[in-house]
Amino acid sequence: MPGRAVWLSTLLLAWAAPAAAQLISIRTVPISQDHQFDLFPSLRMAMGGASIALGDSLLDPFMNPAKGARLRAARFFGSPGIYGVSSHAGAGRTLPLGALVKSGDWFGGMAVAAQQVDMSQTTPFFPPGPFLLCAACAGQRIDVGPNPRSHGNAYAFAMAGREFRDAGLSIGGSVSWAGLHAIDGVDLLYPASARINQHGHALDLRLGATKQWAGNRSLSALVLHNRFGTTHDVLYLDQFWDPGSQQFGQRPRSVENLDQTNTWGLHLEYQQPLRAPGWRMGWIATTNLMSHPKIPNYEIQNIPRDPGNSEAFNFGVGISKIDQASTFGIDLVYEPIWSYTWADAATPVDRTAGGTIAVGGKTIENRFRFHNAMLRMGFGQDVELSQPTKALGLQVGLMVHTINYSLAQRDNVQGTSRSLDEGWVEWTPTWGLSLRFPAWELRYRGSVTNGTGRPGVSSGDVSVASPQASGNILVAPSGPLTLAPVRVMTHQVSVSFPIR
């Protein structure tokens, strides 16, 4: 990863498990954030997230509420998890608690989660103070102290559905809400800032249906609407020359950056058994239509953007085999994405070649074309322990995610064009352990994601173009940025009890 040029960051976040295909994330920098939103217990995440041809009775109701019909009994669960980024570049702790219930043909569930996320930027490029604050700023009562070490997020989820047994049909709806004050890694995107205050929310509405046919074939459909909106209040301390004191000073500058994306999605899943005993196959197809009313002007990007829209798709196939005590699954997913973003002229702008771009006209246009691919595979083995009602399960897996994109940029002011090709590979070994007792179940899963990076984590390999060179005079970054490689380690323990 050292030496890799990073040019643009578009981070679209969704409160969803990383392997879930319903919401497609778009990333142009290898800063991984999925682990933060990986809240709920899962049978298959320890197997690399292979899930196209495998059911995941723990996670499925959160992804498609219609799948809550597969619940056999009401259960209470808790799934505390932690993650940490190497080089002390971030960490988080989450405590989700919830219950899934079933009564006759009706089913439902709710969950809440509290999360604490540590800031990533452990060593600010320019630690605030001591400094000479401009005299005119003294009365503004601006808190220029360092960021609090941690911020908290809150999550809530509710779902309900009904099963129509005669028709082999179940339907369900869910609503998720997240109150966000910390999204992992966002502070890294403003490396010359003195303080960042994030606040916002995400709302996710889903309506799903599942149809079962004879022969254990099933088709699931999901319509979703996701609204993500956060605000980054970024405080900079800019150096300036103070004619009053006749020396250099620093003055605070607050920038409000909005990060808004609205998504409409349609997701289809199909599974059926193969002829060979125990083997199943499945496919998925997903469409996400996204509008980005406002994309943040991240400091580490040097390509102006304002609003935009995206069309993201994925198509995947998977096969699985469940033997008596062993489980195997593999998914292959192709993810083409088209994104179009632009910068609006806030004032009339003269073109180099003559003419003027009116207010609201496009000064710069960016067209991204992604070809992403995913491989998810895993193996699980259950071992019956001495008591027949107790079983030990072991899972291992691997998730490989390749992101590759090209950017064609048109500068309508200068009348120039430029292009860029970028790509990287993230690979995540996973493992898990489960203990099943007659009445309750204990699971542990872990993963380590490699191939991601963090700007400014280690001094050895990092070259931040403008901030280092300019001493926060002109903090708008320019030129390539290199990222230091980091690993993201996650651990989750989940326990579930029957509700009697």
Next chain:
Amino acid sequence: MTRIRISLWLASLALAACSETMTTPDPPAPPTLDAQLRQAIGPWGVVPIGAMPAQNPAQVQLGQALFFDKILSGNRDIACATCHQAQASLGDGLSLPIGTGGSGFASSRTLGPGRRFISRNAPSLLNAGLGLYQLFWDARLSRAGFETFAVDSGIVLPGMPNILAAQAMLPVLNRREMRGEPGDKDGLGNPNELAQFSDQATTEVWAAIMVRLSAISEYVTMFDAAFPGRGTSPPRFEDAARALAAFQMQAFTKTGSPFDRYLDRDDFAMTTEQKRGGLLFFGKARCSFCHNGPFLGGQSFANDGAPQIGPGGSKAAPLDLGKGELQSFESYQFAFRVAPLRNIELTAPYMHSGAYATLEAVVGHYNDVPLALRTFDPSKLAPAVRALYHGDAATISAVLATLDGRLTTPLNLTTAEMSDLVAFLKSLTDPAARNLISVVPARVPSGLPIQE
């Protein structure tokens, strides 16, 4: 089953191969012009200028009156504003200024009988109050401690709030600029009492000026209002200097140029041509080697190979050694203060000798300094100073012998690049500096004419 395994293996292989190609990124595309320019500016300490705090209104009013009042000069025939004219962007439009004894105004000003040109171009006072480290072409005035400034001639000026106030103490001492020569009479036939003191009697000269001012009741009132805590002690010339500085800081600070707005993060403040010129300024053209810091200059000195024009200094007349007049180090010979560049478009002619009338000519000079010096065309100078051009081979060799090392190699700028560079220099102009006529008062307390 075997087919499935083979298929999986092939799929993994394909993915791995795909990954291998993806880990080899293409060469990065060039950053945008703004990104390049902001990165180019970064290392040079060029930061935005904050707002000038409002000055004491009574001091500003007093300073304005003094700035335009010829009573400060020995012969009552020249004011600060004579060589720093509002109509000429606070310069005088001349290559070399004409001091006491001269007549006329602005570029039509002519020498008086028996008088000589002042050795160096009158610098504009635009933004002179921002807090420059050194003043005068030979940088002879500089900070020596807290509220203390020193002149290389040995004069120490304690208790001055800023360098501009310290500077205001000095022109009244200079015989050729304002004080006059022994035996001079003013326009009314009165003897010039300021000229009778020796050159070392600085305190006496300042005191004599204050005697003049104290005889005018309007000035007494203005001094009382501007410096109310003085008690019964009479005002001192230091107070007059403070008031002059307050006026200049209030009226002559002009930092609203497109480049300043660009520094304040407005990407659209500058034209593309100006941005290209900026890239050259902070890059290939090497201008920022000297013109850097918050003022784009003003904090160092260099022998830039400017043509030698004028009566010269005291050491090697008719040549002017610049900083070398004050100190003998070889590198100081022909070295002059690097001019701060904000509003440079408005302050022609340029260089310490006023050798060039246009920015194009200045950029041409720096494009190949040795060639420009050898081929300098004095016919473009005003007739009165043309004869004072020293273009002999010995002089040129002497100047080039200590030419700043950063200027010995031609820049090889193209015509288009030089045009871009000039465009950038014009982006340093605050539109508010284009017309300063509003700072000229209708009258001054002495009743002397403001303009002839």
